[in-house]
Amino acid sequence: MRIIDILRDANSNLWRSKIRSILTILAIFIGSFTIILNTAINAGVNKFLDQQIENMGGDGYLEMMPTEAYESAMSMISTSEPREYTDEDDTISYYIKDDQIEAIEKIDGIKSFDVLYPVSVDYFTSDKTDKRYKADSFNLIVPGINIDMLTGETPDTSEDAEYEIALTESMAKALGFETADDAVGQTIKIAVPNAVKCHSMPRNECVAIVEAKVSGVQAPGILSIAGSRANLALWNRIYDINYDGAPEISKPRPPQAVADVDPEKITEIKDKLKEIGLSAMSVDDEVGMFKTFFDAILIVLNIFGGIALAAAAIGIINTLFMSVQERTSEIGLDKALGMSSAKVFFSFSAEAIMLGFWGSLLGIIMSVIAGSVINVLAHATFLKDFPTFNLVVFDPKSMLAIVGIIMLIAFLAGTLPARKAAKKNPIDSLRYE
Amino acid sequence: MKDLKSLLVAKDLKKSYGKHQNVFNALKGINLEIKEGESVAIIGKSGSGKSTLMHLLALLDAPTSGAVFLEEQNTSKFKQKKLNHLRNKDFGFVFQSFFMNANDTVLNNVILPLKIAGVRPKERRCRAMEALKIVELEDKAKNKAKDLSGGQKQRVCIARAIVNEPKVIFADEPTGNLDSATGAKIEELLFNLNKEKGITLIIVTHDDDLAKKCERRINLVDGQIKENTK
Ligand SMILES: Nc1ncnc2c1ncn2[C@@H]1O[C@H](COP(=O)(O)OP(=O)(O)OP(=O)(O)O)[C@@H](O)[C@H]1O
Ligand SMILES: [Mg+2]
Numbered sequence: 001m002r003i004i005d006i007l008r009d010a011n012s013n014l015w016r017s018k019i020r021s022i023l024t025i026l027a028i029f030i031g032s033f034t035i036i037l038n039t040a041i042n043a044g045v046n047k048f049l050d051q052q053i054e055n056m057g058g059d060g061y062l063e064m065m066p067t068e069a070y071e072s073a074m075s076m077i078s079t080s081e082p083r084e085y086t087d088e089d090d091t092i093s094y095y096i097k098d099d100q101i102e103a104i105e106k107i108d109g110i111k112s113f114d115v116l117y118p119v120s121v122d123y124f125t126s127d128k129t130d131k132r133y134k135a136d137s138f139n140l141i142v143p144g145i146n147i148d149m150l151t152g153e154t155p156d157t158s159e160d161a162e163y164e165i166a167l168t169e170s171m172a173k174a175l176g177f178e179t180a181d182d183a184v185g186q187t188i189k190i191a192v193p194n195a196v197k198c199h200s201m202p203r204n205e206c207v208a209i210v211e212a213k214v215s216g217v218q219a220p221g222i223l224s225i226a227g228s229r230a231n232l233a234l235w236n237r238i239y240d241i242n243y244d245g246a247p248e249i250s251k252p253r254p255p256q257a258v259a260d261v262d263p264e265k266i267t268e269i270k271d272k273l274k275e276i277g278l279s280a281m282s283v284d285d286e287v288g289m290f291k292t293f294f295d296a297i298l299i300v301l302n303i304f305g306g307i308a309l310a311a312a313a314i315g316i317i318n319t320l321f322m323s324v325q326e327r328t329s330e331i332g333l334d335k336a337l338g339m340s341s342a343k344v345f346f347s348f349s350a351e352a353i354m355l356g357f358w359g360s361l362l363g364i365i366m367s368v369i370a371g372s373v374i375n376v377l378a379h380a381t382f383l384k385d386f387p388t389f390n391l392v393v394f395d396p397k398s399m400l401a402i403v404g405i406i407m408l409i410a411f412l413a414g415t416l417p418a419r420k421a422a423k424k425n426p427i428d429s430l431r432y433e
Numbered sequence: 434m435k436d437l438k439s440l441l442v443a444k445d446l447k448k449s450y451g452k453h454q455n456v457f458n459a460l461k462g463i464n465l466e467i468k469e470g471e472s473v474a475i476i477g478k479s480g481s482g483k484s485t486l487m488h489l490l491a492l493l494d495a496p497t498s499g500a501v502f503l504e505e506q507n508t509s510k511f512k513q514k515k516l517n518h519l520r521n522k523d524f525g526f527v528f529q530s531f532f533m534n535a536n537d538t539v540l541n542n543v544i545l546p547l548k549i550a551g552v553r554p555k556e557r558r559c560r561a562m563e564a565l566k567i568v569e570l571e572d573k574a575k576n577k578a579k580d581l582s583g584g585q586k587q588r589v590c591i592a593r594a595i596v597n598e599p600k601v602i603f604a605d606e607p608t609g610n611l612d613s614a615t616g617a618k619i620e621e622l623l624f625n626l627n628k629e630k631g632i633t634l635i636i637v638t639h640d641d642d643l644a645k646k647c648e649r650r651i652n653l654v655d656g657q658i659k660e661n662t663k
Pocket of ligand 2: 483484485529605
């Protein structure tokens, strides 16, 4: 018997008991739909993250903090149980110490290195508006990271540069600039409190206004979530104002440092930092943490998809056993007329594979439709700022792989009934009726 | 008797069904020889073992003991592949109950042996139509098999049995369900094939008239040959 005939017959046999086959296909569809959509969302998010990382160019970027601080932050995430206090838990001691700074400077492969002092800022305003805007997301441009600019330039990061800031698009609008382009080259005002004065004076009298040039406006991306970014000169100026006149002992110590290092040596450098009591994370590590979290969600969803597929496999076994039962005399006739057991086996397996094929094809079609709808909805709502980011990205290769795997599962499920059919004795089957 | 080659030889064929105390001996030591081109009737009462014997000779089933020789070769030594090939190419079957795929078309039912043989669609359709022409059913080719009358079904089964141009036709009660006129038509058809194409006929029947038309009659009683007459 020719393969094409077997496949054609298998397909037409499938539609003999329509409702039964459709229900089985539906079960396969639910499983494949879930898994295909999950995979596509995973691909979309990963593509987005990869793009962002590439934009940042942060191959050599390292963020470091005292290992104790890192561990206490981690254990805070991982447990909500009360923990016993030890003397090492003294959080005030979690800062980068002078001897550590000296040690860092000696490590080979570090191109530049900055300790980050925390600063505080009250609000932003400009000549274009009477309103004041809270500056609760405000960051420093660190060396080694490219800020993706919508317009204008990245602020000059040298220590003796002008005071410059890269605004987020929404902050630029709020400060009265009609378009992002209008903001470039303009000046904004930053209200900076002084720790000593604000101790005794009303807030509006204890702040100093620092003017900063808007060097450009950031393009939307994961970095822009962290807010407007000052250059080092502006940051240091703000720090100086914050603690002018304050006793040395009350000035905050740097809880973190950042470095731009040779990407080739990054693991080596991380090890060396570990030796001097600093935990360092690269961009990959940080994104990796996010990915791990995200993957965990997807794994759960995929388990649901897997359970649906397992149920579908049982459905395939069931429907094919019924089919074998119904077609006993037909099988007997085929075998009496010289059809080999292998061909009988294959014709039932083909039916199972076809159930898998139709189910996963339906899964592909519906998930592509659902994916497009999700993308449109997402762009209209929470992804408004990321017009180029598709939450759901379909990769033909992985879709084909999923279809292949589902057809394999269907085949394996079909082997049980197919073996029963293949083993039938033609005479017994012919007597059946 | 013409000097013909031996086609099928049964040597002490026994077949029993069931196990232990429920054993039933359907055939109790059958010895016979059928020559090429012969027409042989197997007769006997219901339950005497006629169908059982035919199935063994047609290599559809294996005997409990004894052996069937095909062209002087012991068929118990044949591989499954060879058995399949023989049944598909050299044997034609008409079963006691029709055994058709009722929901399929008449044409597809006749095509089945050719499809199993792997003949290409065009050729197999052509050959099936020829076979249907012989049984005068070409105008029913597109009908569903279940919509035919009993006699028409029987003729479809004969068309299916001859479509692969077999050397031997095994027919179990080919006229069993028919009126005498239709039965006569089918008898004529079978004996024409026997005479014109030299196809060996092995016919299981209750019908004395049909049996008499055969060159030889094998009378089974309780699983044993009582008479083997010409
Ligand atoms: N699979 C089986 N299991 C048990 N007994 C069987 C089986 N097949 C046949 N028999 C028994 O073997 C005996 C012979 O059966 P067989 O079908 O050969 O009879 P037959 O001569 O063809 O009868 P009929 O003219 O009614 O068709 C019967 O008694 C039948 O009950
Ligand atoms: Mg019988």
